[in-house]
Amino acid sequence: MKFTLTAKDKGSAARAGVFTTDHGEVHTPIFMPVGTVGSVKGVYHKDLKEDIKAEIILGNTYHLYLRPGLDTLRKVGGLLRFESWGRPILTDSGGFQVFSLPQIRKITEEGCRFQSHIDGSRHMFTPENNVDTQRAIGSDIMMALDECCPGDADERYAAKSLKLTQGWLERYFKRFCETDPLYGYDQAMFPIIQGCVYPELRKRAVDHALTLVGDHPGVGGFAVGGLAVGEPTEQMYEMLEVVCPILPENKPRYLMGVGTPANILEGIARGIDMFDCVMPTRNGRNGMLFTWNGIMNMRNAKWQDDFSPLDPSGTSFVDHEYSKAYLHHLFVAKEMFAAMVASEHNLAFYHDLVREARKHIEAGDFSSWKDETVRRISSRM
């Protein structure tokens, strides 16, 4: 995986670039729709490509390992072929699921034991079998197995958690180097920087990761994890200000699981290149729309008789084909089409957002544009 920086903002740490995988180019800053179990819920690939213009989507190792399972994925030749996407895919390791799903789990130095949320069966992820699993899935970008530390953890707990993640990263990287892709195309891996809200821990995590992987060509970039998990937003931004300046400039930086449109612009301003978040799709399914003029809750009664276009400034076909009143009706009636329209709109908006950001980075006026835009998109309609 090759990354080229193409522009740097003048008034901030924002940058624009492009990375290349065997399944195509990805222009950064980029937003990556989440497709946990092998589909971006409610959205056709055709629309993802042509309307939303997504360049890369996510899959989740935890979910795909449980279902359809590795035998099926190996037989079909990997997730890309299985879901007929054809563009790059990034897989999360499943560490976050083990952290966030309220199931019986036990995390030890060896790995994490967990019970399936589907049938209660017992499983274990180790750094080694997690590499093997992501090889079987065949993602273009594989994420290291980490422990996601809660945002309100004390420093002692966070230090212990980081140490575990570091040990896992060493073993994960070793296994990664010892194994090859199964399907004839390249797979890159990203270490994940943890350290909760403690600057010293974050620095230690970066030092450790850089020392471990050196300039190994298989390392595609670096991820910042363990943020937007309960800590105040300002602390998240502070951590980015600690981490980004000491990460290598020639590798993309991925802020995992973030976030709101404002979070994304603030992340870009601090040097982040890649984002993923369930918010545009999950919140969309439940009636929340993100627009250039603020946030709309389509379930609100105020849209009952508003027959104006969904989002006159939107670029998706749904923004002009359907009215606010119609989408309101679909949500009230609990029609599945409501979730589809909202997901389509939100993903298109998120992609617009990062594309606009990219333009302003190239123009060198990102900072001022960002401040004004954050105010606008954070308001409520």
Place this chain on the structure above:
RNA sequence: GUGCGAUUAGUUCAGUUGGUAGAGCACCAGAUUGUGGUUCUGGGUGUCGUGGGUUCGAGCCCCACAUCGCACC
């Protein structure tokens, strides 16, 4: 026509020995950040069918009427 039962929030219903009403759903809002098509939080929105009576006080007891349901002529 007679007898019995019912009538309380938008709806389905609860409401103790009489002390000016509550629940589920719906509705109205808010939350949701490496996805369990959710979940969570807050809000009661009322001429207790109508009119009288008893009582310090009635959703509750008494009378009449209305409406609905069931049964019987």
